[in-house]
Amino acid sequence: MCFFPPHCFSIYFALILVLLCIDKGAIGATFTLINKCDYTVWPGILANVGSSGLGATGFELLPSGSRSFQAPSNWSGRIWGRTGCNFDPNTQQGTCTTGDCGSNQMSCNGAGASPPATLAEFTIGSGTQDFYDMSLVDGYNLPMIIDPHGGTGACGSTGCVTDLNQQCPNELRVRDGVACKSACEVFRSPEYCCSGAYASPTTCKPSVYSEIFKSACPKSYSYAYDDATSTFTCTGADYTITFCPSTTSQKSARDSAAAAAPPPAIGSETRTGEIPLIVNSPWFSNFFTGLSSKTHSSASSFIFTLIILIFLSLQ
Numbered sequence: 382m383c384f385f386p387p388h389c390f391s392i393y394f395a396l397i398l399v400l401l402c403i404d405k406g407a408i409g410a411t412f413t414l415i416n417k418c419d420y421t422v423w424p425g426i427l428a429n430v431g432s433s434g435l436g437a438t439g440f441e442l443l444p445s446g447s448r449s450f451q452a453p454s455n456w457s458g459r460i461w462g463r464t465g466c467n468f469d470p471n472t473q474q475g476t477c478t479t480g481d482c483g484s485n486q487m488s489c490n491g492a493g494a495s496p497p498a499t500l501a502e503f504t505i506g507s508g509t510q511d512f513y514d515m516s517l518v519d520g521y522n523l524p525m526i527i528d529p530h531g532g533t534g535a536c537g538s539t540g541c542v543t544d545l546n547q548q549c550p551n552e553l554r555v556r557d558g559v560a561c562k563s564a565c566e567v568f569r570s571p572e573y574c575c576s577g578a579y580a581s582p583t584t585c586k587p588s589v590y591s592e593i594f595k596s597a598c599p600k601s602y603s604y605a606y607d608d609a610t611s612t613f614t615c616t617g618a619d620y621t622i623t624f625c626p627s628t629t630s631q632k633s634a635r636d637s638a639a640a641a642a643p644p645p646a647i648g649s650e651t652r653t654g655e656i657p658l659i660v661n662s663p664w665f666s667n668f669f670t671g672l673s674s675k676t677h678s679s680a681s682s683f684i685f686t687l688i689i690l691i692f693l694s695l696q
């Protein structure tokens with residue numbers, strides 16, 4: 382037995398230290414961007430003021446391609462897709478038909494999307510809940526959804542599966558339907574922009590235009606003061622952001638059990654391989670998944686520590 386003799390304490394102390402270190406490194410979120418469109422998308426990433434970059438601000442994502450990024454805790458920013466880009470192979474310079482960030486390059490270097498663009502917005506917590514939403518407040522350019530994986534809480538999928546470009550009213554349509562502008566951008570009136578006398582949730586109401594956006598994409602922000610159904614929360618999750626998710630649109634209707642399944646091992650994300658059969662319970666899987674990526678609560682590491690301690694004490 383090894384419960385309290387002095388030499389045991391160093392073992393316990395080391396274990397607790399190791400687990401604390403794992404937890405510290407585990408906070409944050411992994412974003413995995415997946416392109417299910419049958420065309421190339423050039424995602425843009427803009428970190429909000431005070432948030433560090435994710436290692437890229439713009440890149441090319443071929444059809445079926447994916448790429449992952451690790452966001453630190455407290456990270457906030459937005460992710461969108463640029464379409465119809467044309468970058469000169471020699472000078473690397475060029476522009477995009479939609480979502481262009483004005484950098485004249487593949488990288489956006491701290492510049493945001495010029496509207497109209499579908500925007501995935503995130504505020505990652507620090508051991509607290511993350512907030513995320515899909516915003517059509519600056520218009521729409523392509524279908525996009527956010528799927529949380531492995532978190533706790535409500536953790537709903539959100540976004541817009543529908544191709545709103547097909548349903549865009551003529552007065553909001555960009556060219557032959559490559560994007561759909563917001564009513565605010567087209568008409569510049571306080572009613573549509575929720576500015577001036579309309580700068581509050583009580584005065585800024587849905588418009589015929591925001592209603593079209595809302596009915597096509599019920600979970601997305603259709604105007605600045607859209608209701609609470611548009612903001613989603615989850616704690617300790619990783620997120621996939623999928624462009625043109627239509628082939629998997631059933632996903633948004635799945636139950637919470639399915640939502641707890643780990644994301645596919647893709648991109649730069651590394652995951653633990655085989656888990657020994659004897660520990661192949663959801664609880665242990667979660668723990669080991671947590672070791673390789675993140676997503677695991679202090680509570681489970683505390684329980685794990687306890688089990689190790691009890692185990693050691695029985696030696």
Ligand SMILES: *[C@@H]1O[C@H](CO)[C@@H](O)[C@H](O)[C@H]1NC(C)=O
Nearest residue numbers: 408453454455456506507508
């Ligand atoms: C995250 O933000 C909260 C609130 O501002 C702060 O207390 C905390 O120290 C931050 N955490 C990290 C890891 O930066």
